[in-house]
Amino acid sequence: xxxxxxxxxxxxxxxxxxxxxxxxxxxxxxxxxxxxxxxxxxxxxxxxxxxxxxxxxxxxxxxxxxxxxxxxxxxxxxxxxxxxxxxxxxxxxxxxxxxxxxxxxxxxxxxxxxxxxxxxxxxxxxxxxxxxxxxx
Ligand code: NI
Numbered sequence: 001x002x003x004x005x006x007x008x009x010x011x012x013x014x015x016x017x018x019x020x021x022x023x024x025x026x027x028x029x030x031x032x033x034x035x036x037x038x039x040x041x042x043x044x045x046x047x048x049x050x051x052x053x054x055x056x057x058x059x060x061x062x063x064x065x066x067x068x069x070x071x072x073x074x075x076x077x078x079x080x081x082x083x084x085x086x087x088x089x090x091x092x093x094x095x096x097x098x099x100x101x102x103x104x105x106x107x108x109x110x111x112x113x114x115x116x117x118x119x120x121x122x123x124x125x126x127x128x129x130x131x132x133x134x135x136x
Contacts, residue, residue, distance in 0.1 A: 005052040006062045010072045012047070012081035015040040016097040019086075040084060046125035047076060047106060053118040063118065075109045099126040103134040 017040050018032040028036045035041070049072055053062045083089055085097040091105045103124040111120050125131040 001054050001057070003052055004055055004062050005050050006065065006068070007048050007050045008065060008068045008072060009046060009048045010069070010077060012045050012077050013042055014045060014080050014083050014085050015042045016085040016092075017041070018096055018098060020096060040086075043126050045080075045102075046131075047072070048123040048125075049110060050121040050123070051114065051118045052121075071110065071113055075113060076106050079109075099124050099130065099132045100134075103132045107134050 016035075017037060018035040019028050020031070023031070049068065051063050051068065055062055079089060079091075080102075085092050085102070089097075091109075092101070095101050095105075103122050106124065107120065107122045110122070114120055121133065121135065123131060123133045
C-alpha cells in the first residue's frame, strides 16, 4: 500500500469587493486599493483540490475523480460561479472575500463531504501570480 495525492482543477468566475465596514472609506482605499472599487470587479479563479490517501488494491485508485469533480461542482462551483461573492454567497455575509478567506470556505464545504481517511488541501488562484493554500 502506498499513499498518493490526486488533484482536480476547476474554474469559476466571480465578482467581489474587499471592504471592511468598520473602517473609513479612506482607510479601505489605503489598505485594499483597486480591490476596494465600490462597483465590484471580477476574477477568474482556479481551484485545485488535492486528496491524499492510500491507493485501493481493488481499483488502483485513491479516489473516484468523477465523484471528486461532481463534489466540487455541487459544493463550490454552483455556489460561487458567476456570482457576486459579497452579495450572493451566504458564507461571505460577515467575512471579507479575500483569497485567504475564500480558500478556507471552500475547504470547509468540501472537508465535511470527504471521508476522514483522506487528507484534503485546497489551492486557490486569484490571479496567475497570486495564489493561496489551505490548510497552511
Ligand atoms: Ni480582487
